[in-house]
Amino acid sequence: MRTALLRTAIVTAALSGAMLVPAAGAAFAAPAPAAATAKAAASEPTKVALGDNLVAHMVNSMTEAPSVTIHVVDKDGTTHPQALVSLNRAHTTESKQGTVFTLTKADTAEPVLTVTANGATRSFPLPKGKAVPAPSDNSRYEGRPVYVGNGMVAVLRNKSEGPEAWIRYVGTDWKPGDDYMTHVVALVNREQTSDKAYGASFRLTGAQTTAPVLVVTTGGVAKSYPLPEGKAGQVCSSEVTSQDMGAGMSADLSMSPDGPRVALWTSGDDTTPWRLLNRGFPQLPESAGIIARIVNPGSAEPVFEWKTQGGPMPLGRASFPALPKGCKLNHKVTEPAPTTTAGTTAAPAPKPQTAGQTSVVPKGGVAAGAEIAAEDTDNSTTVLAGTGLAAVFAALGASVLLRRRRAQR
Incomplete structure (x- = not known):
């Protein structure tokens, strides 16, 4: 059952x-x-x-x-x-x-x-x-992790690459001190100052200054997370x-x-x-x-x-x-x-968009293989049980055909 x-x-x-x-x-x-x-x-x-x-x-x-x-x-x-x-x-x-x-x-x-x-x-x-290719170490992608809600951590950096906030999904049970080098779901920097994932929007404000701030908006409520201080630089991302x-x-x-x-x-x-x-x-x-x-x-x-x-x-x-x-x-x-x-x-x-939201394929850590494998790699071959969905799909199929006919009229 x-x-x-x-x-x-x-x-x-x-x-x-x-x-x-x-x-x-x-x-x-x-x-x-x-x-x-x-x-x-x-x-x-x-x-x-x-x-x-x-x-x-x-x-x-x-x-x-x-x-x-x-x-x-x-x-x-x-x-x-x-x-x-x-x-x-x-x-x-x-x-x-x-x-x-x-x-x-x-x-x-x-x-x-x-x-x-x-x-x-x-x-x-x-x-x-x-x-x-995997990097020799993860220092390029390490930073100050802060929990921003909805199971996500923002890893805040501001070094020679400029200000970055790597948004990683860690689950709702994450607490300070836990591993945060899990898979990336969003990234904001000077080339892409806004992004969104898992019901939250992310915007890097003051990205051209020495003291940028990450603003996370969830359910209409915005919270700010200052990045470490760094060097000023030009922002080259468009509006969204x-x-x-x-x-x-x-x-x-x-x-x-x-x-x-x-x-x-x-x-x-x-x-x-x-x-x-x-x-x-x-x-x-x-x-x-x-x-x-x-x-x-x-x-x-x-x-x-x-x-x-x-x-x-x-x-x-x-x-x-x-x-x-x-x-x-x-x-x-x-x-x-x-x-x-x-x-x-x-x-x-x-x-x-007033919040300047967008989404990109994260570069850097993802492209360089910075992800730390946290997935099950079990290759055992055990078949998922059951094929009892036929009745549901039969009903859906009739609805789809009816819709298709109407669209062709």
Whole structure:
């Protein structure tokens, strides 16, 4: 009975927002933007059935970091585009109603997805990719840890790299003196002064001064945490604009010297972004079920395009905010290609967030392999019990088909 209730609870969590975006069967192919190249386009993920009406979309290669999204599958084989769980090197573990999904060995060339429920673990290797070299020590990422709520610690630093606040998820039982070198969920510095995760927003104020302050806002209540004093320096992060994409989705757009960044959020989930787009990963694969892409990602004036609904709806388009005066891109700037698309109309101007929130793929510690493995690496192969979700998915399938027919009229 407990197992049946567990599976039903997972499905309920997965489907709470599943109807906000079109089913995969109603997905529409994105016409390739003129600036997109075969090298820049995201590769199609490897799909692995996990049982219990779940499928994992795995990405890992010599040019793409490992990532896994887990989706619910209807009885008729339709895969819901909204992910139940999203894992990567910055976010290696997630729990849904007692079932734990973990990306183990995330910094190696051969990471493994493990799924654990009721003490039973099943392992699913990802395609082979590229390992991240581990640093000789963790001193580069150590700092003064302060608990900021919602299971997170902010590690405050201000050394030769400039002011940094590494936001790490440690759990609600953490206390001063406990280990804090767990996985990163957000980062703020002079190149990205705002971020958000797990229901909280983070902003580095006075980042250009010798005495910056981290401001954490949760539930409308803001608390301040002074960083150690350091040297003054220029801030080169743009303002953040929030764009409503429709169908219960939104995007946070920002620019840094590294180029454009897009954090895609789904309604009802404020833990971590559903997907992240940047210059190296500028568009979602077709299997995502929606269109979301950065056009001309290497140019000085990139554009975000999206479409979350089927039918004759045009593509939405929005420009990225500008870098502060005096800041330059740190890569070779490419000339923008024509972006005119048949049926495309300009999207309404995005609204700046008063809290300046955004989300990025943390660099530095994550990119250099600073994460200390805290995940279970058990590779035992024990099957998750039960397949009693058929009735739930059968009912959902009928609803999806009805919605699809209405969209096609």
